Amino acid sequence: MATRTHTPYPQFWRTVGGRPASRRPGVVADYAWPEGERPLRLVVVGKGGSGKSVISGTMARLLARRGRKVLALDTDSLPGMAHSLGMEPLPLPPLMEAVDKTEKGCWKLKRGIGAVRAVERFSTEAPDGVRVLEIGDKSDGEGPALTPAVHAFYQIVHAIPEANGLKEWTMVGDHPAGPKQTAHDWAPYADTMIVVTEPSWKSALTARRLTEIAQERGNTVLPVASKVTGPGDIDLVQEVLGCPVVGSVPADEAVARTDRMGVALIDHAPDSPAVRAIDELVDGLVRGTIRGAVDR
Ligand SMILES: Nc1ncnc2c1ncn2[C@@H]1O[C@H](COP(=O)(O)OP(=O)(O)OP(=O)(O)O)[C@@H](O)[C@H]1O
Numbered sequence: 001m002a003t004r005t006h007t008p009y010p011q012f013w014r015t016v017g018g019r020p021a022s023r024r025p026g027v028v029a030d031y032a033w034p035e036g037e038r039p040l041r042l043v044v045v046g047k048g049g050s051g052k053s054v055i056s057g058t059m060a061r062l063l064a065r066r067g068r069k070v071l072a073l074d075t076d077s078l079p080g081m082a083h084s085l086g087m088e089p090l091p092l093p094p095l096m097e098a099v100d101k102t103e104k105g106c107w108k109l110k111r112g113i114g115a116v117r118a119v120e121r122f123s124t125e126a127p128d129g130v131r132v133l134e135i136g137d138k139s140d141g142e143g144p145a146l147t148p149a150v151h152a153f154y155q156i157v158h159a160i161p162e163a164n165g166l167k168e169w170t171m172v173g174d175h176p177a178g179p180k181q182t183a184h185d186w187a188p189y190a191d192t193m194i195v196v197t198e199p200s201w202k203s204a205l206t207a208r209r210l211t212e213i214a215q216e217r218g219n220t221v222l223p224v225a226s227k228v229t230g231p232g233d234i235d236l237v238q239e240v241l242g243c244p245v246v247g248s249v250p251a252d253e254a255v256a257r258t259d260r261m262g263v264a265l266i267d268h269a270p271d272s273p274a275v276r277a278i279d280e281l282v283d284g285l286v287r288g289t290i291r292g293a294v295d296r
């Protein structure tokens with residue numbers, strides 16, 4: 001008897017108008033990386049409030065300072081990554097302009113817009129030259145809903161893995177809280193998931209679930225403990241996760257202070273313990289000294 005393939009979110013697929021492109025994993029590897037450098041295609045995931053946006057935005061800036069072309073991909077319509085990148089808020093999400101509605105009512109990328117063109121036209125610039133593609137924030141209740149930008153973002157991220165013109169780009173994604181986006185393929189550009197967890201059972205259990213999803217997807221998993229106050233916190237996280245963490249970010253008053261001020265941590269507390277810890281993580285990733293706790 002023939003088995004029926006399960007289509008997650010059939011309504012979504014009908015509206016998007018097709019299935020995601022099949023992957024060609026060789027594209028990134030085809031690029032001749034300089035000695036000692038390696039491609040980085042990362043997405044940062046974890047439970048709500050664990051520190052994903054602080055880590056992803058700061059990592060993107062630090063990677064750009066190392067001379068890389070960096071594309072930051074913000075999947076969360078609530079502004080988190082934008083703050084830690086030090087961006088000015090945009091009046092309207094640029095991706096609202098990237099799609100047209102077909103006669104059947106589907107949102108489709110406009111003619112001639114592939115991944116490269118989309119990044120050129122609809123990404124904005126953050127400090128240090130980071131390009132940012134975001135679903136965007138549109139909470140004013142005026143004008144059309146965010147739906148077109150959501151569809152545009154999904155279609156663009158699914159075109160990225162095959163885009164030759166983007167193969168030398170380093171990518172850092174930030175996911176909203178929890179496993180939904182991760183399970184439903186919102187970061188097909190990433191081969192490595194940074195799973196962020198606070199030192200609490202709830203947070204670490206979410207991280208464990210995310211680690212399982214990442215493994216099912218064939219991703220490398222890099223667990224990172226966040227808001228750490230001492231070695232006991234790391235022990236707790238590792239015990240719940242069942243594997244070692246590859247890095248940790250300390251609980252740092254500077255993060256809370258810059259958050260209260262609505263400014264970027266990296267700009268206003270560049271020497272803070274949190275920035276130093278994230279820089280150490282970036283260094284290990286760039287030099288290849290950090291290996292996944294659960295490698296592909
Ligand atoms: N290392 C840290 N030390 C102290 N506070 C931190 C640290 N990292 C994050 N925070 C604080 O925790 C809160 C959540 O941080 P952040 O927005 O980065 O988390 P998130 O995982 O992206 O959250 P969300 O799931 O809502 O997107 C913020 O108030 C931030 O200031």
Ligand SMILES: [Mg+2]
Pocket residue numbers: 052053076080081174175176
């Ligand atoms: Mg966030």
